[in-house]
Amino acid sequence: MYILGISCYYHDSSAALLKNGKIVAAAEEERFTRKKHDNSFPINAAKFCLKSQGISIKDVDYVGFYEKPLLKFERMLSQHMQSFPKSLKTFLSSMPSWMNEKLRIMSPIRKKLKYQGDVLFIEHHMAHAASSFLVSPFKKAAILTVDGVGEWTTTTYGLGEDNNIELMKEIKFPHSLGLLYSTITAYLGFSVNNSEYKVMGLSPYGDMNPLTNKYYKKLQKVIDVKSDGSFKFDMSYFKFHYADRMPSKKLCQLLGSPVRKGESEVGQRHKDIAAALQMVLESIMTKILNHVHKVTNCENIVLAGGVALNSVYNGKILKNTPFKKIWIQPNATDGGTSIGVVSYIYNVILGKKRTFVLKDAFLGPGYSTETVKKFLDKNKIKYSTFKNDKELVDTTAKLLAESNVIGWFQGKMEWGPRALGSRSILSNPCNPEMQEILNLKVKHREKFRPFAPVVCEDDALKYFDCDKPVPEPTDYMLMVYPIFKEWRKKIPSVTHVDGSGRLQTIRRSQNKLYYDVIKKFGSHTSIPILVNTSFNIRGEPIVCTPHDAYKCMMGTGIDYVVMSNFLIKREDNQRDIWDSEKLAID
Amino acid sequence: MVKNKSLFGQIWDFLRVRKAWWMTPIIIMLILIGILIVFSQSSAVSPFIYALF
Numbered sequence: 001m002y003i004l005g006i007s008c009y010y011h012d013s014s015a016a017l018l019k020n021g022k023i024v025a026a027a028e029e030e031r032f033t034r035k036k037h038d039n040s041f042p043i044n045a046a047k048f049c050l051k052s053q054g055i056s057i058k059d060v061d062y063v064g065f066y067e068k069p070l071l072k073f074e075r076m077l078s079q080h081m082q083s084f085p086k087s088l089k090t091f092l093s094s095m096p097s098w099m100n101e102k103l104r105i106m107s108p109i110r111k112k113l114k115y116q117g118d119v120l121f122i123e124h125h126m127a128h129a130a131s132s133f134l135v136s137p138f139k140k141a142a143i144l145t146v147d148g149v150g151e152w153t154t155t156t157y158g159l160g161e162d163n164n165i166e167l168m169k170e171i172k173f174p175h176s177l178g179l180l181y182s183t184i185t186a187y188l189g190f191s192v193n194n195s196e197y198k199v200m201g202l203s204p205y206g207d208m209n210p211l212t213n214k215y216y217k218k219l220q221k222v223i224d225v226k227s228d229g230s231f232k233f234d235m236s237y238f239k240f241h242y243a244d245r246m247p248s249k250k251l252c253q254l255l256g257s258p259v260r261k262g263e264s265e266v267g268q269r270h271k272d273i274a275a276a277l278q279m280v281l282e283s284i285m286t287k288i289l290n291h292v293h294k295v296t297n298c299e300n301i302v303l304a305g306g307v308a309l310n311s312v313y314n315g316k317i318l319k320n321t322p323f324k325k326i327w328i329q330p331n332a333t334d335g336g337t338s339i340g341v342v343s344y345i346y347n348v349i350l351g352k353k354r355t356f357v358l359k360d361a362f363l364g365p366g367y368s369t370e371t372v373k374k375f376l377d378k379n380k381i382k383y384s385t386f387k388n389d390k391e392l393v394d395t396t397a398k399l400l401a402e403s404n405v406i407g408w409f410q411g412k413m414e415w416g417p418r419a420l421g422s423r424s425i426l427s428n429p430c431n432p433e434m435q436e437i438l439n440l441k442v443k444h445r446e447k448f449r450p451f452a453p454v455v456c457e458d459d460a461l462k463y464f465d466c467d468k469p470v471p472e473p474t475d476y477m478l479m480v481y482p483i484f485k486e487w488r489k490k491i492p493s494v495t496h497v498d499g500s501g502r503l504q505t506i507r508r509s510q511n512k513l514y515y516d517v518i519k520k521f522g523s524h525t526s527i528p529i530l531v532n533t534s535f536n537i538r539g540e541p542i543v544c545t546p547h548d549a550y551k552c553m554m555g556t557g558i559d560y561v562v563m564s565n566f567l568i569k570r571e572d573n574q575r576d577i578w579d580s581e582k583l584a585i586d
Numbered sequence: 587m588v589k590n591k592s593l594f595g596q597i598w599d600f601l602r603v604r605k606a607w608w609m610t611p612i613i614i615m616l617i618l619i620g621i622l623i624v625f626s627q628s629s630a631v632s633p634f635i636y637a638l639f
Contacts, residue, residue, distance in 0.1 A: 070596060070597065070600040071600075074600075074604065074606055074609060077609055077612055081608075081612075095616060099616060099620050103593065104593060106590065106593065118589065118590060119590050
């Protein structure tokens with residue numbers, strides 16, 4: 001039995017395919033169209049899913065969609081009516097897309113996919129809940145989903161057991177932690193639905209003491225929080241429910257200045273506001289989680305929704321709440337709901353037993369050695385061939401120890417926003433200049449953002465003050481933990497200002513070559529940790545194909561790409577036509 | 587399992603089940619405007635549409 005899941009028309013469209021209870025393929029549309037956060041119908045992702053299993057759409061038993069469009073339409077109309085006439089402009093601008101595509105989702109499914117069977121619509125937060133619980137290692141777990149907004153719901157909790165999910169309580173739009181985070185993100189001059197993680201990264205530079213951070217007290221005026229974590233916004237501080245900008249004048253007055261312009265300097269007050277926001281979020285989340293534990297009396301928790309990508313808070317959950325184990329799927333945001341849709345249809349609607357646990361994120365397109373070689377030869381690219389895996393590992397580790405920047409293109413692409421060792425840029429974290437080198441050569445990031453470390457799972461507890469045992473979400477770079485003091489100065493490019501690191505742990509069973517390279521690098525430098533950042537140029541999605549990877553290297557300062565079992569050196573090849581650097585935008 | 591209905595069938599079921607009758611005039615208005623836009627692109631009827639405004 002095959003089930004195809006679709007998520008689209010908001011942000012990060014995706015498709016996922018389930019075969020007899022097992023997720024066999026999943027990808028986001030942006031990786032194919034090369035438009036970051038592409039929200040169009042995921043026809044390329046769907047085609048990839050089908051092709052990966054050698055099937056056609058006729059073999060698919062059900063197609064599922066990640067929300068109920070009419071329910072969402074009801075919310076849209078309701079919010080516009082309540083704010084009329086202030087909402088007239090956004091009403092007029094949003095209606096064409098609703099009439100043309102969002103309400104008529106059956107049309108592209110029938111026409112583009114050429115699918116004639118049944119389509120099932122799963123509520124958005126149920127899709128989130130299913131995307132985490134049904135593929136988690138837990139038989140029974142409390143579930144918390146927190147995002148911007150689905151149809152009406154912004155936050156929900158419940159209990160999952162075997163192949164059933166019961167969502168018990170919900171908080172509805174416009175009261176939304178995700179939208180609060182996005183509003184302050186917009187206020188700080190960053191892009192919404194894209195740069196929330198930058199605000200999270202900025203927060204440790206601010207005053208993280210709730211007693212002395214004046215913005216913390218100010219932000220508390222915006223939200224009324226009850227002891228069980230339920231919350232209600234004072235909507236006079238927001239405009240997102242009727243306008244195309246998020247903070248209101250009143251919020252700007254409360255925070256003491258207008259919205260920061262994108263390219264202007266990030267000052268101390270911006271850092272303090274980011275810190276205040278993070279503290280407000282953490283305080284509410286802790287209250288909610290304590291309440292969820294009390295209600296469900298379960299020691300396992302699974303999270304989903306965009307807020308579940310707040311890795312700084314995720315790393316504190318087991319310390320701050322009674323939960324003992326945590327699980328988050330690698331694509332916890334809207335893009336990840338397509339695996340929730342297929343799992344929900346199979347396990348809950350069709351009542352089949354759960355037989356699948358997501359153990360790695362490598363569900364995307366992969367390219368055989370033959371395909372890569374053909375690409376290289378066709379484009380007259382100069383390369384050398386590794387004799388075997390040992391030579392590949394030894395050479396790569398040596399180049400990394402010499403502080404070269406390596407594009408690492410191996411196996412199937414990652415599912416979710418993080419590069420986890422299939423489409424990564426790797427470098428030496430021990431080099432104190434590596435952060436600057438990477439920024440200069442490739443990433444052009446804001447200075448306040450450090451890079452992420454990757455460490456073999458069996459070495460993690462030596463360098464990082466993780467929960468024990470190391471929770472599985474660290475495999476997906478979803479938990480931030482303190483780096484032990486004695487190591488901080490030895491791995492400066494992955495150490496944040498507060499001494500933390502957003503680590504990725506890797507097990508050999510997940511990715512043998514990647515694991516071996518890290519270990520071998522450790523034998524050269526005594527520290528088996530690498531910098532792992534996504535293989536892309538600023539403003540573009542992570543590379544997908546050999547062409548994308550090669551173009552990225554030639555357009556940037558990446559020194560080598562290790563692609564399948566080939567080594568390509570940038571200096572050996574002509575840059576001219578491949579130079580995409582000038583197209584880089586954020 | 588219920589088979590997928592047409593869009594109008596789905597809207598009707600939605601309004602009936604959720605008792606969201608307040609949406610009816612807005613949906614009718616949007617449909618009429620949509621029809622008007624589609625027809626206004628046809629040269630045979632466009633003189634009459636332009637005359638209306």
